[in-house]
Amino acid sequence: MLSIRNLKVSIKGKEILKGINLEVKAGEVHAIMGPNGTGKSTLAYVIAGREGYEVSEGEIIFKGRNILELSAEERACEGMFLGFQYPVEIPGVSITNFLRTAINEQRKYRGLDPVPATEFLARMEEKKQLLELQEKLASRSVNEGFSGGEKKKNEIFQMAMLEPSLAILDETDSGLDIDALRIVATGVNKLRRPDNATIVITHYQRLLEYIIPDVVHVLFDGRIVKSGGKDLALQLEEKGYEWIRNES
Amino acid sequence: MEKDQNNILDEVTNSEYKYGFFTDIEMDTAPVGLNEDTVRYISAKKNEPEWLLEFRLSAYRNWLTLTEPSWAHIHHPPIKYQDIIYYAAPKRKKELKSLDEVDPELIETFKKLGISLEEQKKLSGVAVDAVIDSVSVKTTFTDTLSKYGVIFCSFSDAVQNHPDLVKQYMGSVVPSNDNYFAALNSAVFSDGSFCYIPKGVRCPVELSTYFRINAANTGQFERTLIVADEGAYVSYMEGCTAPMRDENQLHAAIVEIVAMKDAEVKYSTVQNWYPGNKKGEGGIYNFVTKRGICKGSHSKISWTQVETGSAITWKYPSVVLMGDNSVGEFYSVAVTNNFQQADTGSKMIHIGRNTKSTIISKGISAGQSNNSYRGLVKVIKRAENSRNFSQCDSLLLGDKCGAHTYPYIKAENHSSIVEHEATTSKISDDQLFYCKQRGISTESAIGLIVNGYAKEVLQHLPMEFAVEAQKLLAISLEGSVG
Numbered sequence: 001m002l003s004i005r006n007l008k009v010s011i012k013g014k015e016i017l018k019g020i021n022l023e024v025k026a027g028e029v030h031a032i033m034g035p036n037g038t039g040k041s042t043l044a045y046v047i048a049g050r051e052g053y054e055v056s057e058g059e060i061i062f063k064g065r066n067i068l069e070l071s072a073e074e075r076a077c078e079g080m081f082l083g084f085q086y087p088v089e090i091p092g093v094s095i096t097n098f099l100r101t102a103i104n105e106q107r108k109y110r111g112l113d114p115v116p117a118t119e120f121l122a123r124m125e126e127k128k129q130l131l132e133l134q135e136k137l138a139s140r141s142v143n144e145g146f147s148g149g150e151k152k153k154n155e156i157f158q159m160a161m162l163e164p165s166l167a168i169l170d171e172t173d174s175g176l177d178i179d180a181l182r183i184v185a186t187g188v189n190k191l192r193r194p195d196n197a198t199i200v201i202t203h204y205q206r207l208l209e210y211i212i213p214d215v216v217h218v219l220f221d222g223r224i225v226k227s228g229g230k231d232l233a234l235q236l237e238e239k240g241y242e243w244i245r246n247e248s
Numbered sequence: 249m250e251k252d253q254n255n256i257l258d259e260v261t262n263s264e265y266k267y268g269f270f271t272d273i274e275m276d277t278a279p280v281g282l283n284e285d286t287v288r289y290i291s292a293k294k295n296e297p298e299w300l301l302e303f304r305l306s307a308y309r310n311w312l313t314l315t316e317p318s319w320a321h322i323h324h325p326p327i328k329y330q331d332i333i334y335y336a337a338p339k340r341k342k343e344l345k346s347l348d349e350v351d352p353e354l355i356e357t358f359k360k361l362g363i364s365l366e367e368q369k370k371l372s373g374v375a376v377d378a379v380i381d382s383v384s385v386k387t388t389f390t391d392t393l394s395k396y397g398v399i400f401c402s403f404s405d406a407v408q409n410h411p412d413l414v415k416q417y418m419g420s421v422v423p424s425n426d427n428y429f430a431a432l433n434s435a436v437f438s439d440g441s442f443c444y445i446p447k448g449v450r451c452p453v454e455l456s457t458y459f460r461i462n463a464a465n466t467g468q469f470e471r472t473l474i475v476a477d478e479g480a481y482v483s484y485m486e487g488c489t490a491p492m493r494d495e496n497q498l499h500a501a502i503v504e505i506v507a508m509k510d511a512e513v514k515y516s517t518v519q520n521w522y523p524g525n526k527k528g529e530g531g532i533y534n535f536v537t538k539r540g541i542c543k544g545s546h547s548k549i550s551w552t553q554v555e556t557g558s559a560i561t562w563k564y565p566s567v568v569l570m571g572d573n574s575v576g577e578f579y580s581v582a583v584t585n586n587f588q589q590a591d592t593g594s595k596m597i598h599i600g601r602n603t604k605s606t607i608i609s610k611g612i613s614a615g616q617s618n619n620s621y622r623g624l625v626k627v628i629k630r631a632e633n634s635r636n637f638s639q640c641d642s643l644l645l646g647d648k649c650g651a652h653t654y655p656y657i658k659a660e661n662h663s664s665i666v667e668h669e670a671t672t673s674k675i676s677d678d679q680l681f682y683c684k685q686r687g688i689s690t691e692s693a694i695g696l697i698v699n700g701y702a703k704e705v706l707q708h709l710p711m712e713f714a715v716e717a718q719k720l721l722a723i724s725l726e727g728s729v730g
């Protein structure tokens with residue numbers, strides 16, 4: 001599904017990612033943990049194709065194809081989804097309109113006609129229920145005036161609607177209350193299929209009790225310094241990052 | 249990153265006008281230039297009564313004493329008024345009984361514009377008074393309307409068939425010496441629409457007029473007069489696109505609205521005339537005087553405009569709030585791209601007590617264009633307890649365009665409240681990336697964001713117009729995508 005080899009990335013001349021290697025197979029869930037400012041979001045952005053990053057070395061292979069030359073929207077249309085750490089407000093654009101535009105642009109990319117209105121609305125209904133979303137949320141403007149938790153829920157709702165093959169969830173759990181966390185995690189689990197994969201970026205072991213990862217990675221100072229099973233997250237929580245710092 | 253975005257915006261916003269085509273129809277034209285004889289020629293051509301000729305002549309004489317206004321934030325080479333042809337009309341062979349008799353070329357033009365009369369007639373229940381150049385070619389739905397006593401016809405027909413109404417109201421809102429362009433229009437106006445809603449009648453359909461400029465070197469001078477008698481209601485839509493031409497075309501229209509006691513008039517415009525090419529060559533000069541008067545108490549006039557076209561827009565739809573408790577509204581989206589210049593806004597003149605006005609203006613500038621809001625809110629001494637709220641927002645796409653706000657406020661009493669808010673914003677990299685990450689192209693993303701930005705105004709448009717306007721906003725900023 002995704003294979004990153006020796007990825008080095010800098011911002012304005014400063015190296016942030018210093019040789020990342022990561023292998024994610026279809027059907028897997030990977031967790032990436034690590035202290036603030038170590039480059040987790042940067043990695044997510046670079047995978048998703050955000051401009052403004054200098055990739056000095058390495059490659060990102062997604063579904064067998066080096067995607068570094070693809071634009072962000074092409075990558076999205078190829079089935080890549082990023083749940084933002086800080087979702088952006090788009091005033092005046094309803095979630096419904098936003099999602100219909102997104103789905104139709106993705107369909108156009110795949111040579112399909114626009115989604116019929118009834119089918120679209122039915123899918124909205126289904127996914128709203130899956131995530132126990134409030135009825136009126138979809139008619140509100142994208143993220144405008146949303147609480148922190150609502151924004152995160154909205155990211156997962158969009159993921160559910162777009163049905164990506166690879167979803168990268170950047171700290172989707174922060175800002176969620178206990179119930180919301182359970183709902184979001186259940187949603188993610190229900191959307192798991194043998195042919196898709198998820199990368200969750202998180203600071204908290206708590207999320208990983210709901211979404212059981214196949215592999216946990218520790219990102220430290222621009223490198224993945226440790227990978228392991230789900231127990232690694234527990235160890236981290238107990239011992240803190242000092243432990244990694246001393247080991248590496 | 250900043251630079252990248254500007255490049256993208258450059259690409260996206262550097263688009264050519266989509267509706268550039270030209271219909272070849274035999275013309276009946278006046279000699280080039282303007283003098284008293286031209287005025288007499290036009291009046292004679294239209295078989296006008298003596299009083300109207302006098303109206304025109306006195307306006308012409310007035311015009312000679314006036315000078316072009318120079319206060320607007322616009323620049324253009326001098327307009328050569330003597331090089332303009334002031335009258336052109338498609339040759340009318342005989343009275344048309346059905347659409348089949350309409351010149352197929354015209355029908356073709358309408359089809360390209362996406363407004364097939366036939367379709368409109370059948371589907372939307374919209375009465376269409378189509379103006380090509382100077383003479384109204386076809387009016388539909390007159391029969392239905394006449395059942396309600398609603399008069400909706402070309403201005404020329406109104407002069408012939410309802411001279412008393414025309415004489416009573418014409419020039420009562422915009423006097424013929426109001427300003428340079430109004431005087432010019434009053435002297436040489438060719439045609440336009442007339443609409444009268446009798447007492448207590450709620451006009452059953454949206455009235456709609458499509459204007460179109462269609463002949464080389466022909467200035468177009470429409471004149472529209474809408475009168476809503478006591479307790480009447482009408483929603484009126486004006487929409488226009490013009491074919492691409494190399495030479496600048498002058499357009500100086502007048503719209504007058506009269507709302508009597510308890511009457512309401514909703515006037516909506518989608519303006520999409522040829523804006524000139526990417527280099528700023530050509531395009532329409534659009535100098536319009538639009539004004540309404542809330543004559544009776546509890547009357548209401550509401551202007552909604554979406555301005556995307558024209559090389560230069562000079563336009564301040566205004567409301568004179570004379571009746572007590574009357575209401576004036578102005579909702580505007582003005583998009584400028586490439587080298588377009590817009591100086592637009594509104595005037596709200598509070599004369600009656602407890603009068604209320606709202607101004608919502610959204611300026612969107614791209615390319616190297618200039619977009620100015622200019623507004624006047626005046627509350628005279630006797631207009632006690634009046635209120636105005638103005639909000640003027642500017643959205644900048646790229647860093648080579650300009651946005652300016654010139655609000656003038658004159659409040660002469662203490663019981664009234666006048667509020668003004670203004671913001672300037674940009675489409676952020678974050679917003680664009682967010683959209684792109686969902687698979688939305690830059691072009692569509694800009695269309696989406698801009699439409700969201702303008703929503704507050706667009707929601708005041710009649711349904712028939714709203715969809716068209718949304719597409720237009722996207723199109724005028726990127727050229728091809730809806």
Ligand SMILES: Nc1ncnc2c1ncn2[C@@H]1O[C@H](COP(=O)(O)OP(=O)(O)OP(=O)(O)O)[C@@H](O)[C@H]1O
Pocket residue numbers: 011012016034035036037038039040041042043085
């Ligand atoms: N646009 C930028 N310009 C300059 N520095 C940046 C930019 N984006 C990120 N950085 C820097 O890159 C480093 C990595 O940031 P990143 O957001 O990837 O961290 P993170 O691991 O996601 O942190 P957190 O856990 O706080 O979300 C930080 O030092 C940050 O300040």
Ligand SMILES: [Mg+2]
Pocket residue numbers: 040041042085170171
């Ligand atoms: Mg982060």
